[in-house]
Amino acid sequence: MGVVNVTPDSFSDGGRFLDHPAAIAHAHTLVALGADWVDVGGESTRPRAEPVPVDEELRRVVPVVEALAADGVAVSIDTRKAEVARAAVAAGARLVNDVSSSLADVAAEAGAGFVAMHMLGDPRTMQDDPAYDDVVLDVRDYLVDRADAARAAGVADVWIDPGIGFGKTLDHNLDLLANLDVLVATGYPVLVATSRKSMLGTLAARADPGGAVPPPADRLEGSVATAVWALLLGAAMVRAHDVAATVQAFEAVSYTRET
Ligand code: HH2
Numbered sequence: 001m002g003v004v005n006v007t008p009d010s011f012s013d014g015g016r017f018l019d020h021p022a023a024i025a026h027a028h029t030l031v032a033l034g035a036d037w038v039d040v041g042g043e044s045t046r047p048r049a050e051p052v053p054v055d056e057e058l059r060r061v062v063p064v065v066e067a068l069a070a071d072g073v074a075v076s077i078d079t080r081k082a083e084v085a086r087a088a089v090a091a092g093a094r095l096v097n098d099v100s101s102s103l104a105d106v107a108a109e110a111g112a113g114f115v116a117m118h119m120l121g122d123p124r125t126m127q128d129d130p131a132y133d134d135v136v137l138d139v140r141d142y143l144v145d146r147a148d149a150a151r152a153a154g155v156a157d158v159w160i161d162p163g164i165g166f167g168k169t170l171d172h173n174l175d176l177l178a179n180l181d182v183l184v185a186t187g188y189p190v191l192v193a194t195s196r197k198s199m200l201g202t203l204a205a206r207a208d209p210g211g212a213v214p215p216p217a218d219r220l221e222g223s224v225a226t227a228v229w230a231l232l233l234g235a236a237m238v239r240a241h242d243v244a245a246t247v248q249a250f251e252a253v254s255y256t257r258e259t
Pocket of ligand 1: 003005007009010011012041043044045046078097098099115117161163164191192193194239
């Protein structure tokens with residue numbers, strides 16, 4: 001799943017694809033490089049991001065979804081707002097990727113698939129001292145509950161996603177990645193998004209002789225390594241900014257899944 005952020009402030013590529021033609025061209029490039037889906041979003045969910053008014057989010061994403069769907073691209077809509085999800089599905093999106101896990105009914109009504117993602121709190125506060133009894137089991141139980149509810153509401157295509165970086169410390173993120181098999185064992189297809197996230201900056205700094213934290217766009221190695229790790233542990237899809245590198249890296253080791 002390739003990322004298309006039609007935003008001025010996304011943490012790694014804010015402002016690059018705010019212009020509709022640039023967003024549409026970027027999405028086509030990601031498909032040409034091997035993305036099966038493109039995830040179009042009009043509101044940053046980075047820690048401490050401010051919410052975007054519904055009209056503005058609609059203005060950012062609907063024309064992009066419409067153009068891509070008309071070209072046959074499989075589009076998912078990354079939103080927490082029912083109005084935006086509805087309008088995007090009407091414009092041709094086939095999957096509602098909802099980091100708040102609250103739009104299953106909208107997906108069901110519209111006949112779209114649904115991604116249930118785990119987040120603790122909301123983006124403004126989620127990194128303020130997150131705590132769990134057992135992060136892997138707490139996240140699994142939450143996701144199974146949301147996914148079962150989505151199925152019961154009538155969604156046929158339901159995914160689960162641990163929400164790397166959404167109300168999680170570095171250790172929480174690492175625990176979830178190390179134990180992805182627990183999510184895979186639920187039987188729901190698992191989506192994982194580590195691409196360019198802050199945990200990778202922290203880990204890269206540990207490996208850097210001077211302890212420098214690379215900016216988000218320079219976290220390719222960690223993004224690719226964790227994406228491949230997730231796929232080898234049984235994730236069904238990864239969400240990535242750097243599609244070509246991710247596809248190539250997985251191709252290089254994918255025989256290990258076939259033998
Ligand atoms: N992460 C981001 C956005 N959407 N969706 C799912 N299902 N899982 C994720 O982990 C996830 C997501 C954050 O990344 P990005 O879109 O690049 O940045 P921003 O939220 O700043 O636009």
